[in-house]
Amino acid sequence: MPSTSGLGRQAEQQFWGSADDETFVQAENNMASTSRVATGVDKRSLEELCDSEGDEACLQALDSITGNRENNANNKRLKSHRLAAVTREGFVLTTTGFRGLCKAYYKKKFNQLADYESFLAETKPQLIELLTTLVAENAIKYTLKLESTYKIPSTEVLENRAFKTCARTLLPETIIEDQITDDFNKLLVEEEDMAGKGSGFSLEKIDGILVDVFQYSPFGGSSYIPLPEAIENRKATVNVQNTDQQCFRYSILAKHVTTANPHRVTHYEGMTDRYNFAGISFPTPLSEAKKFEKNNKEVSINVYGFKKGNRTYKNKAKNNIPNHNNEKKDYIIIPYRVCTIEQPNHFDLLYFDDGKGNFHYCYIRNLTRLVGQQMSKNNKEKAICRRCFKTYVDEAGKAQKESRLDEHRRICNKNESVTPILPPPKTYMKFENYGNTQKHDL
Structure with missing residues (x-):
């Protein structure tokens, strides 16, 4: 089978993402075990996490498995934790993890806005202000997660749902307002896609929006280095x-x-x-x-x-x-x-x-x-x-x-790029686990 094995460690971190990319995908779950409730912005500097276009693929893969459903015990517990921690308007720093490596901010919906467009319109200037403050210190990556509660048809059962964006890079020169507009449009499209599937679920309430933030410190080309x-x-x-x-x-x-x-x-x-x-x-x-x-x-x-x-x-x-x-x-x-x-x-x-x-x-x-x-x-x-x-x-x-x-x-062109690495000559595979076989009834 073709393989891309053998990449230099630093090159792997640059292209495919660092060993901490699992943190990037599972940040919210992992932070819960090492988190603390915070009432203000953590002053400790963030540390380098990753540099990878592959982050987007990781999050998309996770979404393809879980969809919009957020009803396992861990997700319910994390959501309850966030809703209890936020007691004021605007974005509040709710969790930090890995000694300040990852941070999460949450805006809870306190008013009576009943639709997503109104809630996101209210959220937009606050989110722009938050990200402008963070990117002024260092380039970052962030994800958005819009959380809601839906009622299952013909029952009184409530179910958690969430709509997410992929990891986005934010640099000091990025036009933040345009990027946030694009993010919100993607959230609304995802919500429309779910509604279009004909599940019959009715929106009970919008709970809030979560922003996970990670420092972004990419490797980059430098001055002359001689080739081998x-x-x-x-x-x-x-x-x-x-x-x-x-x-x-x-x-x-x-x-x-x-x-x-x-x-x-x-x-x-x-x-x-x-x-x-x-x-x-x-x-x-x-x-x-x-x-x-x-x-x-x-x-x-x-x-x-x-x-x-x-x-x-x-x-x-x-x-x-x-x-x-x-x-x-x-x-x-x-x-x-x-x-x-x-x-x-x-x-x-x-x-x-x-x-x-x-x-x-x-x-x-x-x-x-x-x-x-x-x-x-x-x-x-x-x-x-x-x-x-x-x-x-x-x-x-x-x-x-x-x-x-x-x-x-x-x-x-339909496949991922690979480097074919073939085995040495006279290399064979031999089946030995005969104990795992079953007799076929003819």
Whole structure:
């Protein structure tokens, strides 16, 4: 089975999310065991939690399991705890956890507003004020959870329901009002979707809205870091020797430098306005590649990394390598971020670190040359899938390699990006648990 195992620890934390991402998804439940009721804003500084586009996927996965229902014992207890802790209007800090790592604020509905639109309209300026105060100290991630109580049809039984947003990043330069408007619209759409399913549940009351907040301290590209010699020798990259924190900008512009010594910063003078870098922070975290794509039409970005590992060749390994040994220690290229649709102006970037917490981008000018030899010993010119690294060469009696690659992409684009890692030759799986078998009655 294809695997993405072997990512560097820091790179894993940057792309897939840190080991504390479970905290991010389960923060409310975990905080309850280590929480304290608070009456004011906790003055202790928050600590780094995570940097991951994968946070959104985690929360969506959780929602797909639990839906809008909030009726297990733990959720009921947490909701009762929040409602009892809040005794005044506005957002109140109700819980802190992990020594201030996570904080939760709750606004309880005290008035007679009977519909969601009115309650959210009242909440909006208060939430903007809260988030403005928090983001002034440090970038944050937050989630919203709108809690209500519904009555089951033809009964007097009440049931808790909640509507949630995905994890959202808030930076000092973010237009908070626009983002909150988008969040509230998503909550209302989720409520409409539930009502449209025809359950017949009637809204008994709106209880309040919960804001979970986490500090956001992303890794980002930094100044020049030399590539390992083995990768440099592939002559497939442009590694600009910058002394500032703008290696992401240089890596993008490197595509248009065709003179000798493209690694010299002097070649990039006067090119900074070629693309729109508005809202991009320097150093640049991986998560902002999506923002750059939105800023520039017909632009797409893939980001790759590397790890030390074994080459494994799929095709005719016994004939290519003496003694049937198809393993060779080398640097293996790994996809970190692969776009869904490749645009006409496409960029492949390499993202790596120096082992000391400093990260750097460089431009990949020939992905086939960089990756091809880790997938096949065939020295013919290759066409490569940027998502799974499958390679194609021209063969007699078959369609052109580009045509076969296009056919492959129609299927592969539906899948997550992976690095195929094959087992060594003569590796077998053997079934031994015969005690777990059952006789079939013929």
